[in-house]
Amino acid sequence: MAVFATQEWLDEIAKLLNEDPAYAEGAKGWEGDFLYIIEPDELQPNPSYYYMDLYHGKCRKAVVLKDPSKVKAEFELSATYSVWKKILTGELDGMKAMITRKMKFKGAIAKVMKDTKSQQAYAKALAPLKTEYVK
Amino acid sequence: MWYFRNPLIVFGDDALEHLREIKGKRALIVTDAVLVKLGFVDKVARELKHAGIEHRVFSEVEPDPSVDTVRKGAQVALEYEPDWLIGLGGGSAMDAAKMIWMLYAQPDTEPYAIVPFQDYDARSKARMICIPTTAGTGSEVTWFMVVTDTVERRKIAVGTPEALPDIAILDFRLVGDMPKGLVADTGMDALTHCVEGFGSTWRTDFTNGPALMAMKLIFKYLKRSYDDASDKEAREHMLNASALASMAWSNGMAGLAHNMGHALGGFFHVTHGKSVGLYLPYNMQYLTEAGAEVFAEAARFIGLKGKTDLELTRGLVSGIKDMARHLGQPSSVKELNIDKAAYEKALPEMVARAIGEASTPTVLRVPDEKDMERMFLYAYEGKTIDF
Numbered sequence: 001m002a003v004f005a006t007q008e009w010l011d012e013i014a015k016l017l018n019e020d021p022a023y024a025e026g027a028k029g030w031e032g033d034f035l036y037i038i039e040p041d042e043l044q045p046n047p048s049y050y051y052m053d054l055y056h057g058k059c060r061k062a063v064v065l066k067d068p069s070k071v072k073a074e075f076e077l078s079a080t081y082s083v084w085k086k087i088l089t090g091e092l093d094g095m096k097a098m099i100t101r102k103m104k105f106k107g108a109i110a111k112v113m114k115d116t117k118s119q120q121a122y123a124k125a126l127a128p129l130k131t132e133y134v135k
Numbered sequence: 136m137w138y139f140r141n142p143l144i145v146f147g148d149d150a151l152e153h154l155r156e157i158k159g160k161r162a163l164i165v166t167d168a169v170l171v172k173l174g175f176v177d178k179v180a181r182e183l184k185h186a187g188i189e190h191r192v193f194s195e196v197e198p199d200p201s202v203d204t205v206r207k208g209a210q211v212a213l214e215y216e217p218d219w220l221i222g223l224g225g226g227s228a229m230d231a232a233k234m235i236w237m238l239y240a241q242p243d244t245e246p247y248a249i250v251p252f253q254d255y256d257a258r259s260k261a262r263m264i265c266i267p268t269t270a271g272t273g274s275e276v277t278w279f280m281v282v283t284d285t286v287e288r289r290k291i292a293v294g295t296p297e298a299l300p301d302i303a304i305l306d307f308r309l310v311g312d313m314p315k316g317l318v319a320d321t322g323m324d325a326l327t328h329c330v331e332g333f334g335s336t337w338r339t340d341f342t343n344g345p346a347l348m349a350m351k352l353i354f355k356y357l358k359r360s361y362d363d364a365s366d367k368e369a370r371e372h373m374l375n376a377s378a379l380a381s382m383a384w385s386n387g388m389a390g391l392a393h394n395m396g397h398a399l400g401g402f403f404h405v406t407h408g409k410s411v412g413l414y415l416p417y418n419m420q421y422l423t424e425a426g427a428e429v430f431a432e433a434a435r436f437i438g439l440k441g442k443t444d445l446e447l448t449r450g451l452v453s454g455i456k457d458m459a460r461h462l463g464q465p466s467s468v469k470e471l472n473i474d475k476a477a478y479e480k481a482l483p484e485m486v487a488r489a490i491g492e493a494s495t496p497t498v499l500r501v502p503d504e505k506d507m508e509r510m511f512l513y514a515y516e517g518k519t520i521d522f
């Protein structure tokens with residue numbers, strides 16, 4: 001089991017997406033890249049970042065970043081480590097996290113909202129993913 | 136952390152007179168042509184005059200307002216520069232008014248891309264009053280809006296907490312003349328709101344109270360309100376119930392009947408209330424086992440009898456079906472005279488849209504595509520859900 005936001009964890013995500021024909025089909029209309037920001041808190045004292053490029057049903061890139069200023073992603077999601085953990089474990093609904101501004105979103109949301117198919121395919125493909133946390 | 140948001144509610148006798156108390160310079164009334172003709176706009180205008188507030192009327196809102204209408208209304212607001220917006224009418228007029236308000240503050244906003252986590256700073260320009268003239272949509276207490284994309288034949292529900300009206304005025308004199316058909320359609324919408332809000336996994340102590348009370352009032356007064364337009368007591372309580380029901384779902388979530396109803400309404404001309412009310416019993420049947428504990432509590436509260444939770448839940452479903460029948464509502468899609476071939480042609484897209492709505496993952500039993508498709512098909516034929 002890989003630890004959240006490590007390269008090993010991202011490699012597993014890329015593998016799950018790229019080996020899933022249902023994802024390839026469901027997300028074929030999607031192109032867009034994301035910068036994920038993990039803000040520091042009591043669980044993890046330093047900020048960390050990762051980047052994912054999703055393109056026509058494939059994950060072209062999923063990497064940990066040292067310096068986020070090196071990429072210019074179309075979308076940006078940021079939250080504290082604890083909030084990410086709560087969302088990924090299902091303890092907190094992602095939508096509620098955004099409404100209460102515990103998670104912040106940057107980018108043209110309309111594009112994401114229009115392509116519910118690719119989001120569903122993404123969630124399904126990553127359902128088997130098991131994640132460990134620092135604490 | 137979560138919220139319970141609600142406007143100031145003014146209700147009861149002469150509630151409209153509260154308009155005399157508001158402070159401001161200019162109000163833009165967003166409404167439809169029928170309400171202008173019925174003299175409702177004049178009633179509002181008279182009260183505004185008392186308050187020394189000038190007004191202008193944008194009365195071009197059509198049923199199921201389009202993106203173009205919203206943009207047009209926003210243009211009027213930008214020219215007139217009101218410090219109050221007043222949404223007067225049913226769900227369409229109030230939803231359009233709320234969207235116009237957001238676009239007035241941020242003219243570059245796409246109506247279908249209004250989201251809860253962006254700042255619109257709407258109150259820097261104006262505040263909002265909603266005055267319902269139907270007892271059903273409850274849009275006057277919510278921050279949600281439905282806009283129709285006429286090109287893609289799609290109804291899109293959007294929302295931001297900023298679009299919560301400041302004041303909701305529930306004056307039952309305005310619903311006294313509602314024709315029977317409208318009482319039925321909007322009443323079924325209200326019933327769907329409280330049942331779905333109560334049965335959502337996003338339910339809270341704060342939403343459960345209004346949901347239960349709304350259900351009790353609707354079961355007591357909706358048939359009366361439908362049968363006899365002069366039954367003022369019934370009409371007044373239905374107007375209150377409509378607001379309570381919407382407090383429940385909008386501070387939690389709606390459910391599958393709304394998702395399926397929106398999908399149907401995008402492709403075929405069926406009113407919102409009729410379509411969501413039609414799917415509600417089928418969804419309830421689908422949720423019966425998973426939701427028995429929850430729905431049994433509601434059934435008990437409205438006075439139904441039963442030995443087990445399952446029995447009570449089934450009783451609630453029969454009660455809803457009986458209500459729909461009494462109100463002359465269709466019990467299957469077939470009864471709406473929708474051609475089966477056309478329905479089946481739209482089916483894959485309707486299923487995808489219904490599954491894709493935000494509330495699908497928040498119901499007590501989450502359907503996959505296959506179950507959703509079967510629900511659409513069973514509802515077409517009027518078959519009881521057995522899976």
Ligand SMILES: [Fe+2]
Pocket residue numbers: 272324328393407411
């Ligand atoms: Fe509704």
